[in-house]
Amino acid sequence: MVRVSDVVSFVRCKRLAFFSIHHPKDFPTPLKAAREIFLSLRKGFDYEWAFERFSTLYPEAKDVFVEASKNFIISEELEKLTPLKWEQYYHSEKLKLSGVVDEIHENSFLWVSLKAPKKEKFENRIKAACYSILTGIDTAYIYYCYDGKFERIDVSRRDKYNALRIIEKVRKIEKGTLPEREESWMCEKCVYVDSCKEKRSTFASRFL
Numbered sequence: 001m002v003r004v005s006d007v008v009s010f011v012r013c014k015r016l017a018f019f020s021i022h023h024p025k026d027f028p029t030p031l032k033a034a035r036e037i038f039l040s041l042r043k044g045f046d047y048e049w050a051f052e053r054f055s056t057l058y059p060e061a062k063d064v065f066v067e068a069s070k071n072f073i074i075s076e077e078l079e080k081l082t083p084l085k086w087e088q089y090y091h092s093e094k095l096k097l098s099g100v101v102d103e104i105h106e107n108s109f110l111w112v113s114l115k116a117p118k119k120e121k122f123e124n125r126i127k128a129a130c131y132s133i134l135t136g137i138d139t140a141y142i143y144y145c146y147d148g149k150f151e152r153i154d155v156s157r158r159d160k161y162n163a164l165r166i167i168e169k170v171r172k173i174e175k176g177t178l179p180e181r182e183e184s185w186m187c188e189k190c191v192y193v194d195s196c197k198e199k200r201s202t203f204a205s206r207f208l
């Protein structure tokens with residue numbers, strides 16, 4: 001079963017999708033801490049509760065939580081969206097796709113990110129399309145919690161089509177195809193850089 005996060009990884013770097021599927025690493029990040037803060041505040045709890053949740057998973061990462069809490073902004077605009085569910089897991093047997101949506105409303109869904117990008121990102125459209133396929137809802141919001149800003153994405157049929165094309169490729173990677181290495185600015189900070197340099201791509205990677 002391919003996760004929405006694997007699809008997003010593929011858009012960033014094809015090889016990243018391979019490593020996140022076959023060699024997943026779970027480490028604390030400001031985004032994970034910010035997500036705990038968002039969920040706790042939206043559910044009527046506080047920062048202390050958010051820290052309890054975060055530190056249960058990452059007991060050695062208090063500094064990461066502190067950094068996220070210093071930058072976190074809760075916008076009054078969020079009150080216009082009434083949450084029905086949080087952290088909702090969806091999966092499709094037919095598409096072999098699964099994902100967890102941060103917040104669901106009557107006709108929209110939302111996920112948390114850190115900073116608003118300067119221009120629209122393709123990976124956000126694909127992520128919105130994947131969640132749309134799973135939930136049956138076509139309106140997505142991204143809440144940029146370090147800026148207190150929203151982005152709305154109205155998912156089109158073309159977005160879903162593009163998402164399906166990418167899911168096909170990620171499923172090949174799930175079966176073992178290792179894409180060719182594409183050096184980019186991300187490699188410097190990538191947690192898989194050492195293994196990535198050692199591994200040679202498989203023949204089937206030509207068809208990705």
Ligand code: SF4
Pocket residue numbers: 013014015016019181182183184186187188190191192193196197
């Ligand atoms: S090191 Fe670079 S090419 Fe390799 S997985 Fe990371 S980002 Fe992708």
